[in-house]
Amino acid sequence: MNTNLYNYLLGIADNSLILGQRLGELCGHGPSLETDIALTNISLDLFGQVRSYYQYAAKVAGDNRDEDTIAMMRPEREYVNVLLVEQPNTDFGYVIARQFLFDVYHYMFLTELQSSKDETLAAIAKKSIKEVSYHVRFSSDWIKRLGDGTEESHKRIQNAINDLWTYTDELFHQTEADKKMIADGVGVDTSKLKEQYYKQISNVLDEATIEVPDLKYFQKGGKQGVHTEHMGYILAELQYMQRAYPNMSW
Amino acid sequence: MIEHADIDTELIPILDKVSDPEIPVLTILDMGVVRYAKLVDDVVLIKITPTYSGCPAMDVIADDITAAFKKAGYKVNIDLILSPAWTTDWISEEGRDALEKYGIAPPLDADADKEALLGNKKIVKCTNCGSHNTKLVSQFGSTACKALFQCEDCQEPFDYFKCLK
Numbered sequence: 001m002n003t004n005l006y007n008y009l010l011g012i013a014d015n016s017l018i019l020g021q022r023l024g025e026l027c028g029h030g031p032s033l034e035t036d037i038a039l040t041n042i043s044l045d046l047f048g049q050v051r052s053y054y055q056y057a058a059k060v061a062g063d064n065r066d067e068d069t070i071a072m073m074r075p076e077r078e079y080v081n082v083l084l085v086e087q088p089n090t091d092f093g094y095v096i097a098r099q100f101l102f103d104v105y106h107y108m109f110l111t112e113l114q115s116s117k118d119e120t121l122a123a124i125a126k127k128s129i130k131e132v133s134y135h136v137r138f139s140s141d142w143i144k145r146l147g148d149g150t151e152e153s154h155k156r157i158q159n160a161i162n163d164l165w166t167y168t169d170e171l172f173h174q175t176e177a178d179k180k181m182i183a184d185g186v187g188v189d190t191s192k193l194k195e196q197y198y199k200q201i202s203n204v205l206d207e208a209t210i211e212v213p214d215l216k217y218f219q220k221g222g223k224q225g226v227h228t229e230h231m232g233y234i235l236a237e238l239q240y241m242q243r244a245y246p247n248m249s250w
Numbered sequence: 251m252i253e254h255a256d257i258d259t260e261l262i263p264i265l266d267k268v269s270d271p272e273i274p275v276l277t278i279l280d281m282g283v284v285r286y287a288k289l290v291d292d293v294v295l296i297k298i299t300p301t302y303s304g305c306p307a308m309d310v311i312a313d314d315i316t317a318a319f320k321k322a323g324y325k326v327n328i329d330l331i332l333s334p335a336w337t338t339d340w341i342s343e344e345g346r347d348a349l350e351k352y353g354i355a356p357p358l359d360a361d362a363d364k365e366a367l368l369g370n371k372k373i374v375k376c377t378n379c380g381s382h383n384t385k386l387v388s389q390f391g392s393t394a395c396k397a398l399f400q401c402e403d404c405q406e407p408f409d410y411f412k413c414l415k
């Protein structure tokens with residue numbers, strides 16, 4: 001099997017799986033009916049996209065793995081999502097800040113992935129980007145509403161941005177698989193997106209009267225399977241049914 | 251009329267009986283999710299494409315297609331394809347009319363859609379009274395493909411089918 005392609009696919013899909021799982025936790029708990037529905041709709045979009053990536057990964061693996069075992073039966077160290085997406089739903093400010101910091105990256109990434117030499121990846125990107133354009137609009141809009149809202153909402157969204165900022169740089173780290181896939185014209189050279197990413201983020205934060213953090217030190221590790229203390233709890237919930245009742249299906 | 255879809259004329263009456271499980275007034279042909287249907291050596295080959303990646307209706311649609319063709323005496327083989335990606339442009343004229351009668355405002359073109367969803371212009375027509383004096387309540391409605399609007403004249407809340415291009 002093409003190990004680099006397989007690992008590259010997981011690198012993309014795990015981000016959306018774990019973020020989707022985090023958003024799914026909010027089902028029935030959103031601050032208002034509309035935001036509750038919006039966040040779970042975004043979660044559903046992400047799971048739908050993830051399914052396409054894992055189905056393709058199972059095909060690349062070519063053994064008895066399928067989309068479900070790849071999604072739900074790996075140990076923690078084999079998940080390669082960035083640390084940003086596993087951060088908890090501390091409050092609505094954190095939920096929106098995490099979403100915004102990821103959406104802007106996700107949209108730029110998919111824009112480039114559409115011209116991948118790998119036809120399947122290009123097709124998934126073309127499908128997904130239409131959905132993600134709504135995600136970016138939703139989270140950017142809320143950043144402005146919270147930042148430019150009440151004193152309390154401003155304080156909370158500023159705190160969330162400050163706390164989560166340390167996880168943004170990892171989005172642009174490249175693994176061995178990333179580098180090989182970029183060289184083959186399959187992967188996206190994320191180093192070229194970094195400047196534009198921080199520019200777009202800063203523009204929205206400026207408009208929202210939120211201060212752009214000035215940070216020199218960034219956290220990383222997720223892409224190597226070294227996660228924060230939150231990850232185990234996410235996987236416990238995600239994997240429980242498949243572990244308790246192996247091969248169960250609806 | 252379905253653009254770009256490659257469908258054998260003799261199969262249309264069978265496909266026309268399969269409705270969208272989430273919007274039962276629309277057939278899957280009206281929705282434009284059937285991209286290919288041909289009879290090849292006794293087997294009907296069908297390609298369907300999802301409206302949204304996470305659309306939970308796709309498995310049901312595939313089951314319903316299988317059942318409809320089985321009833322008509324055909325064997326069927328269904329493939330799910332992602333490319334080219336579905337667009338709201340593939341919803342037929344009949345489909346758009348049916349949506350509106352059902353209480354879902356049909357999608358505007360891409361530019362108008364953006365203006366409507368950003369709340370810049372009042373252009374989404376109320377499905378209850380026909381007024382354009384409507385406001386966006388939420389960018390996401392009961393499903394990912396819809397946004398929630400409310401009419402400021404008759405106060406009726408209604409779904410708007412978002413443009414996907």
Ligand SMILES: [Zn+2]
Nearest residue numbers: 376379401404
């Ligand atoms: Zn009205």
